[in-house]
Amino acid sequence: MATPTTVTPVGTVAGPTTITDPVVPLGRTHSARGRWIDRWDPEDPTFWADGGRRIAQRNLAASVLAEFLGFAVWAVWSIVVPQLPAAGFAFSVDQMFWLIAVPSLVGATLRIPYTFAVPRFGGRNWTIVSALLLLLPTSAIAWAVQRPETPFGVMLAIAALAGVGGGNFASSMANISFFYPAREKGTALGLNAAGGNLGTAAVQFAVPLVIVAGAGLSLERAGLMFIPFVLLAAFVAWRFMDNLTSAKADYRAFAAATRTRHTWIISFLYIGTFGSFIGYSGAFPTLLKGQFPEVTASIAFLGALVGSLARPLGGKLADRLGGTRVTIASFVAMALGALGAIAALRSHSFGLFLTSFLVLFVATGVGNGSTYRMIPAVFRAGVVGAAALDRAAKAAAGCIGIAGAIGALGGFLIPRGFAMSTSRTGGLEAALWVFIGLYVVMSVVAWAVYHRRGAAMAAAAV
Structure with a gap:
């Protein structure tokens, strides 16, 4: 049953009105500040269903x-x-x-x-x-x-x-x-x-x-x-x-996340996944026009499209196989995609170039989902007790915010990498080799910290 709610319609000054449609359940709206809900308890099944x-x-x-x-x-x-x-x-x-x-x-x-x-x-x-x-x-x-x-x-x-x-x-x-x-x-x-x-x-x-x-x-x-x-x-x-x-705002949780080394490790990995998605999305139309001017750059949207659609897949695969395994696999796929792009540049093969970048984009999308899936698992690992689990969940939320900000820096670093490669070597290959090296390093870091036998996190199947 809907609970009658007292609200002040937005834009009015006077008198509350009683309504039965639960636009704002068990809450009230203040015209001076917009529509606010004072009671919100999604963990309560009855509240959630009603x-x-x-x-x-x-x-x-x-x-x-x-x-x-x-x-x-x-x-x-x-x-x-x-x-x-x-x-x-x-x-x-x-x-x-x-x-x-x-x-x-x-x-x-x-x-x-x-x-x-x-x-x-x-x-x-x-x-x-x-x-x-x-x-x-x-x-x-x-x-x-x-x-x-x-x-x-x-x-x-x-x-x-x-x-x-x-x-x-x-x-x-x-x-x-x-x-x-x-x-x-x-x-x-x-x-x-x-x-x-x-x-x-x-x-x-x-x-x-x-x-x-x-x-x-x-x-x-x-x-x-x-x-x-x-x-x-x-x-x-x-x-x-x-x-x-x-x-x-939980500033303490944010501060707690900054004091945890896993926040910075995951942020580094997220530069490789989300940062690569944003970076390649930004650079891809210009790369196409510069390397294959005979081909319309209007197909550039395909990269961002497949990368976006692959993100939920990464989360699902991580739920089944473990976030670290899927993240490592995504870095391997990114390295292979970049190798294919180098081969395409050498042979001036548009088909291979497009296919290689689509592999890159899919891998970044999968890696986005799997890396995000790792965060709560990392902070939950080895934690016992309701209070400790609550602190871990808050620290994980802080890590998500930090990793999201740092990961987005890849959108700056990748285009600048291509610019430096072009100005100093006359082509894109040098930048792609650097990116391949970084993907290798990132996969090794993920394996060593979260998956290597004997590592503290390995038993948690992060």
Whole structure:
């Protein structure tokens, strides 16, 4: 049975109204601060069945839309940059890779403050604000790409604005984690993450079509096309999302995570998985246009697409086989994909190049899911007692936030690696060999710490 709820409708000043539809079960809304739920207990089966699940699902759907657009804006420069020469810009290869890389650097930096913004301002309120912030980079793109005389420094600052989209992932994941019970949290966060990652593929598919619709090249549409969708996402968040008064920032758990060596080991591994996904997604359109100009770069979205779809698969495989085993296998597959790309460059084989990068993208997606699956298992290993398990769960949550921020740095390092390789050796091979070496090191670290016979974590089947 629905419990009558006293609310103050948003935008009104006076008098509470009693309603029977449990829009906010056992809570109340304050018009001055937005819609807040004062009691939220998803671990209570009765609460969850009597409306809690429905409200959590409603918030998840709205969150996915906002995060999807955040990722799309974060990645838009990956598809804008290859078109800049046709729009009259005369930037060097190194400068073009800087434009691709800097949004990831800014996005990685913003992830930790965005995580704490949810308990500070409310998940609904911050989703509205973070969605509207996307108007800054999209409007700036539309203005700048019509002016080939724009100095590189100004273009770099405008590209940096796109980093706000990268912060959306952290706040969205933090917000949804408060809504779901522990038994369903993994599935909800997996859907949230996959929905966001698909924004990268969507923008790389849609922008090439939109900018050439009609006569000529209208690159400003790469920014203008987002504006109505950003406004829609902000409206959906305002209309359908809720704030939780019970969502509190746990700074102690975050601090505890920083004091644990496993936080930094997993963050290193996550640079190789999620960082590779973001880095290759950003660089792939430019790589295609530079190495195979005879082939349309509009197929570049395939990489981000298969990588996004593979992420939930990585989590499922990790549940069955163990996160460490799947993570190691993903690094091996990434190394093989990079070797295939080197062979393709030497033979100028587009088919092999595309296939190799698709292998890379699938492996990064699988590794994303499996590495995230390792985190709670690592912090639970060897822990006994309810209080200790609670502390371990909080430390694991802090590790997730730190690893997400550090892992995103790969989105900066990989494009810069390709830029340095091109400027110093005239090609991409040197960068790919470095990446292969790093994947080998990462797989060895994962094996030695979490899977090697005799290692402290091996018995826990992390």
